[in-house]
Amino acid sequence: MAACNHCGRKLGGESSNGTKHLLAHVKRCPVIKEQLAMNPNPNASPSVTTYNFDPELGRKKNTIRSDILKMYKVEKEKCSQILEKNRSRIAITTDMWTANHQKRGYMTVTAHFIDDSWKLHSRIISFKYVPCPHDAVTLTDTLSSCLSEWNIEDKISTVTVDNCTTNDPMIPLLKEKFNSNCFILKGKLLHMCCCAHILNLIVKDGLSVIGDSIDKIRDSVAYWSGTPKRYEKFEDTTRSLEVTCTKKLSLDCQTRWNSTYLMLNIALLYNRVFEQLKLRDSRYVRYAPSEDDWIRDQKLCDKLEVFHEVTELFLGTKYSTANLFFPKMCQIKMRIKACMTLDEPFIRDMATQMMSKFQKYWEEIHGLMNVAVVLDPRYKFMLIEYYFPTIYGNDQYEIEIEKVCKLCYELLEEYSSKFPTLRERSQQMDSVSASSQTQIDDLSNFDTYVIVAYGVENVKSDLELYLEEKLIPRTDEFFDICNY
Known part of the structure; x- marks a missing residue:
């Protein structure tokens, strides 16, 4: 039997035990670690000095975990009291996220509401693991249990989800879970599509028409940012041509169209650099865009600028109230309609593809957005009367305005029923x-x-x-x- 000279721990000392376990103990011996902390120079002789113990650095993993859970319970109780006292309706947004390294799905649920001081709040009330399969029934059970846990199922105004195929059947199942009187107009307005996601789908459909030109730019960006040596050559060429742009090349994420727009926009600033590098590097020639590709992509970016601005607005976290959505979506529709009449065939084809997708989702999203814009004192019904003749035509727009008016009074009637006449x-x-x-x-x-x-x-x-x-x-x- 062997014993550590520092901490006294008993260790195997037989010849058959070898010495590997002794060396391993030296590395983790608490006394040796403490001595090294006081005298970090391994070549110097050990010495005893004053040591200031920091309790925060010395905390154990389980203690930290316990503290985090205590903080979570305190904050959850605060949030629960806020939601309980809140007298306004609560808008819910929810989305699924999959952890790539675990292949496990999680659902995030966020509650948005306005307090008695008319201040807009957003609170993440759930981030839960969702077992497979991620079908409508499973998603409904997870979301409904969250609403019941926070006791807010009778305060829900809308549930905003993306356009995943499982979300369409999820909303009717959610209505069945609760009394229909819990929802506004018995759930008529419960389902809201995510405008940012719809815009992403619309533009992605349009970009598919000219995918080859975009692929050329993407391949060029990937080639010159692929290795440090190539990027250094790209920067040297930029300086030699006296291109003043300081933005770095950025490869897009193909599932997010606005990142594709930013990639093209930056690449266009370095058009001369790419053309010069085509003459200097023979291996790059097969990736290089043609002159027609550059022209098409320039025209494309000009047309998509307004889409990018609207996407940035929709993705805002502080001021993206519903009254902002309607005028922006109307502008998008009118811009698509105008592009359908242009001379460039590829722009017309792109706009036609985008309009088809836009029409598919317009009826699903414009109802409450109309009401929100009516309640904006800068617009009221005037903005609807301004846009609807262009959007619906002279034969249909008055009928659509009447629908908006009827919806406003239906909401007023339901609201009034909860208070004395x-x-x-x-x-x-x-x-x-x-x-x-x-x-x-x-x-x-x-x-x-x-x-x-x-x-x-x-x-x-x-x-x-x-x-x-x-x-x-x-x-x-x-x-x-x-x-x-």
């Missing part, structure tokens, strides 16, 4: 007046007299009064609708 308030006032024996108000029945004289039906709703007001002038400054 004017007549009910009058009856409550009569009851209070009759039961009051100590105070006499000579005008106690005046409100009832006014209602009888004018009729309840002649009293305008807050929505009607709001719509009759003049529009607030638009300015270049940011308009926070929650502070209106």
Whole structure:
């Protein structure tokens, strides 16, 4: 039997044990580690010095894990109280994410709501592992259990999801899980498609028409950024041609169209550099874009600039309120429609492909966006009346405007049903007046007299009064609708 001279631990000392385990213990002996911490120079003789113990550095993994879970429980309780006290509806966004190194799927659920101070909040309320298969039933069970856990199933306004095929049947299954009265208009507006994802699908369909030209640019970017030596040669050529651009070449992610736009936009700035390198490197010639490719990609970027700006707006995390979506989507549709009449065949083909995809999703997303823009005091119904004749044509636009108006009043009626009506308030006032024996108000029945004289039906709703007001002038400054 052997023993460590430093910590005293007993170790195997037989000849058959060898010495490998002794060397391994030297590396992990706690006493030796402490001595090295006090005197990190291995060549110097050990010495005893003052050692300041940092409790944060000395914490064990399990202790840190325990602290994190305690913090999580405290923050979850705070969030739960906020959601419980919140009187407004809660919009839910959810998405699936797959960890590549584990091949395991996770669902993220985020709650968006406006508090009593009209401040917009977003809270991640769930990040859970979702067992296979990731079908509609499994996703519904995971989402519904999350809503029940937070006790917010009767406050949900909408559920926004991407356009994955499993999400379409998930929404009807979710409605079956809860009482239909929990949702706005019995769930008529529950399903919302993600506008950013729809825009991504629309543009990707359009880009497929000229995929060859884009592939040439992509191959060029990949070639010159593939090794440090090639990129150094690219930078040297950039300096020799006195190209002032400082942006680095960026390879796109083919599932996100806006990264493709950025790749093309940057590559176009280095057009002369790529052309010069074609003369200097014979191996690059087969990857190099032709002059026609550069011309097509330049025209493409010009047409897609507005799409990129709208995508950036939709992906914003702080101010992307629903009233911003409608005018931007209308601009997108009108831009596609205009591109369909241009002379360039490839732009017309691209626009036709994009319009087909746009029409597929337009009916699914524009309902609540219309209501949101009506409630924007800068637009109201005027913006709808401005865009709809172009979007729907002169024969159809009035019918579509009437649908929006009807939807607004359906929402108002449902909202009003949760609060006392004017007549009910009058009856409550009569009851209070009759039961009051100590105070006499000579005008106690005046409100009832006014209602009888004018009729309840002649009293305008807050929505009607709001719509009759003049529009607030638009300015270049940011308009926070929650502070209106």
